[in-house]
Amino acid sequence: MSKLSTERITFAYEDSTVLEDLSVAMPEGRITSIIGPNGCGKSTLLGSMARLLKPRTGSVHLDGEVIANLATREVAKRLGVLPQGPHVPEGLTTRELVSQGRYPHQSFLRQWSRSDERAVARALEITGVDGFADRALDTLSGGQRQRAWIAMALAQQTDTLLLDEPTTYLDMAHQLEVLELLARLNREEGQTAVMVLHDLNSAARYSHQMIALCEGRVYAAGSPHEVMTSHMLGDVFGVKADIFYDPRNGSPQCLPYELLGRTS
Amino acid sequence: MARLAPIASRPKAREATLRAGPVSLRLNLRSVLIICVLSLAAFAGLVANVGYGEYPVSPVEVVRTLVGLGDDGGHAFVVNSLRLPRALVAVAVGAALGVSGVILQGLTRNDLAAPDIVGINAGASLAAVSLIVVAPAASIVYLQPAALAGAFLAAGLLYLLAWRRKGSPLRLVLVGIGLSAVAGAGATLLIAVGEIEQASVALVWLAGSVYGRGWDDFYSFTPWLLVFFPLALLLSRHLAAMNLGDNVARALGLPVEKVRGLLLLTSVGLAGTAVATAGTIGFVALMAPHIARHLVGPAYGGLIPAAAATGATIVVGADFVGRALFAPVELPAGIVTAVLGAPFFLYLLYRNRNG
Numbered sequence: 001m002s003k004l005s006t007e008r009i010t011f012a013y014e015d016s017t018v019l020e021d022l023s024v025a026m027p028e029g030r031i032t033s034i035i036g037p038n039g040c041g042k043s044t045l046l047g048s049m050a051r052l053l054k055p056r057t058g059s060v061h062l063d064g065e066v067i068a069n070l071a072t073r074e075v076a077k078r079l080g081v082l083p084q085g086p087h088v089p090e091g092l093t094t095r096e097l098v099s100q101g102r103y104p105h106q107s108f109l110r111q112w113s114r115s116d117e118r119a120v121a122r123a124l125e126i127t128g129v130d131g132f133a134d135r136a137l138d139t140l141s142g143g144q145r146q147r148a149w150i151a152m153a154l155a156q157q158t159d160t161l162l163l164d165e166p167t168t169y170l171d172m173a174h175q176l177e178v179l180e181l182l183a184r185l186n187r188e189e190g191q192t193a194v195m196v197l198h199d200l201n202s203a204a205r206y207s208h209q210m211i212a213l214c215e216g217r218v219y220a221a222g223s224p225h226e227v228m229t230s231h232m233l234g235d236v237f238g239v240k241a242d243i244f245y246d247p248r249n250g251s252p253q254c255l256p257y258e259l260l261g262r263t264s
Numbered sequence: 265m266a267r268l269a270p271i272a273s274r275p276k277a278r279e280a281t282l283r284a285g286p287v288s289l290r291l292n293l294r295s296v297l298i299i300c301v302l303s304l305a306a307f308a309g310l311v312a313n314v315g316y317g318e319y320p321v322s323p324v325e326v327v328r329t330l331v332g333l334g335d336d337g338g339h340a341f342v343v344n345s346l347r348l349p350r351a352l353v354a355v356a357v358g359a360a361l362g363v364s365g366v367i368l369q370g371l372t373r374n375d376l377a378a379p380d381i382v383g384i385n386a387g388a389s390l391a392a393v394s395l396i397v398v399a400p401a402a403s404i405v406y407l408q409p410a411a412l413a414g415a416f417l418a419a420g421l422l423y424l425l426a427w428r429r430k431g432s433p434l435r436l437v438l439v440g441i442g443l444s445a446v447a448g449a450g451a452t453l454l455i456a457v458g459e460i461e462q463a464s465v466a467l468v469w470l471a472g473s474v475y476g477r478g479w480d481d482f483y484s485f486t487p488w489l490l491v492f493f494p495l496a497l498l499l500s501r502h503l504a505a506m507n508l509g510d511n512v513a514r515a516l517g518l519p520v521e522k523v524r525g526l527l528l529l530t531s532v533g534l535a536g537t538a539v540a541t542a543g544t545i546g547f548v549a550l551m552a553p554h555i556a557r558h559l560v561g562p563a564y565g566g567l568i569p570a571a572a573a574t575g576a577t578i579v580v581g582a583d584f585v586g587r588a589l590f591a592p593v594e595l596p597a598g599i600v601t602a603v604l605g606a607p608f609f610l611y612l613l614y615r616n617r618n619g
Binding site for chain 1: 281283286287288289290373498501504505507508509511512514515516517518519557561562563
């Protein structure tokens with residue numbers, strides 16, 4: 001069953017169409033990665049599903065309901081979103097950031113209930129950021145900070161997490177740190193996750209479903225084995241690449257060696 | 265971004281959680297303590313101001329008279345009728361400016377955005393000067409709405425010229441300084457062509473002073489405060505979420521446009537009424553939020569009251585210094601805050617350039 005799906009959405013900025021007649025479904029309890037070259041509409045698709053952007057036509061469905069008809073706060077209780085490169089207020093501590101995840105569950109009179117306290121403690125612990133909960137975010141490493149943001153989204157206690165390039169600007173170890181965390185959340189808590197990723201090999205290794213976008217359309221969607229093919233890499237990214245299979249888990253891994261259609 | 269040296273790590277906040285049925289509140293005890301100390305400082309400034317003058321009254325006597333405990337020396341008239349309203353206006357104006365600044369800085373995510381830096385105060389004073397010079401017969405009651413209208417007009421222009429296009433923090437400041445200059449020139453022009461009597465009233469008022477403020481000034485100011493202060497506190501939860509960026513705030517379920525409008529209304533409203541009451545007392549709305557943030561951290565629940573208390577302390581202190589420094593000649597409080605605030609602003613600009 002799909003938690004979140006789009007039905008024939010079209011999105012355009014002024015004259016240029018970014019998404020065209022796009023229908024995709026995010027299966028419940030699975031990790032989905034959206035891949036594609038720069039400007040193919042990955043982040044726009046994620047933003048539309050997160051209700052941060054409003055598609056021109058078509059609709060996004062969350063738990064069988066049209067997301068545009070749901071109250072903002074209701075959406076925030078079901079969908080956690082981590083935008084790309086979020087702004088870090090100076091001096092804000094990890095604990096204060098993670099506590100902000102409780103915002104949709106709070107009101108002026110209900111500012112800090114027991115369930116808020118429990119959810120924040122749990123989010124800090126699961127993501128392993130409790131060791132620096134009282135340090136300012138701007139003093140943390142990139143990987144620690146990204147985990148703190150994920151902890152904020154987890155404190156929101158939503159069934160689904162949407163993440164826009166959660167590993168960009170992180171070094172290898174920190175990328176692994178973030179992806180392993182998402183894999184563990186999925187395995188142990190059944191967390192549904194949808195992310196935009198630039199690193200195809202990580203996408204193939206960590207997701208159940210991959211969606212390859214090309215010029216605002218779905219080029220291919222399915223398991224990593226179905227999507228990660230030398231055909232797709234040629235058509236979507238314009239590169240010639242060999243596909244290997246990871247001896248540890250059998251996931252397809254690509255090694256590009258030449259640009260297509262260029263002689264030099 | 266330019267801020268006072270951020271405190272990299274704060275000890276785990278000692279908190280008190282109050283829960284009763286569906287109601288739950290969280291208090292950071294350190295912030296509560298700091299806000300109490302700041303409020304005491306503002307109160308001490310108020311007592312000093314009331315006691316100081318040609319007819320000195322000892323602090324103990326001031327407090328006794330204020331709480332209505334006897335009146336040994338017969339100074340109730342001096343205290344209650346002459347000096348108290350002025351000191352209260354100073355406290356209230358400072359608090360309004362502090363809260364206005366902290367909201368505007370949070371809203372624009374710009375440390376340099378204070379209503380006086382970005383031209384909102386200048387808009388309010390131009391409107392007020394126009395009223396004083398053009399319609400001298402008009403009642404003082406109209407000064408508040410006129411200044412408010414001027415403040416909102418300036419905010420609207422600023423939004424159109426700088427903010428909407430998401431420019432750099434410096435762009436907002438530069439456009440604001442330009443707006444201030446234009447509004448200032450307009451005010452000067454009005455004073456130059458106006459009748460000498462009205463012009464001198466307008467000039468004193470422009471310098472930013474609580475000189476000669478009485479109970480009627482205080483009472484025409486307080487209703488606005490009673491609207492905007494609670495609104496600011498109600499909105500503090502949303503301001504904290506908004507500070508994480510529009511997209512994160514939206515993802516957390518915050519109706520961003522609506523809340524931004526309310527926050528802007530509150531900030532501009534507080535600045536406009538403060539200017540209507542005491543003229544342009546500059547740099548308070550810039551300094552108070554920075555000092556408060558340094559003391560209680562960036563969580564808005566504590567930050568808004570702390571900025572209010574800091575602003576109150578600054579203005580009441582500046583008024584005292586202005587009265588005492590060259591007595592019997594009085595310096596307007598606005599001159600004192602400018603002497604303090606201008607270097608502070610330059611320091612922030614310098615840090616911003618290098619940060």
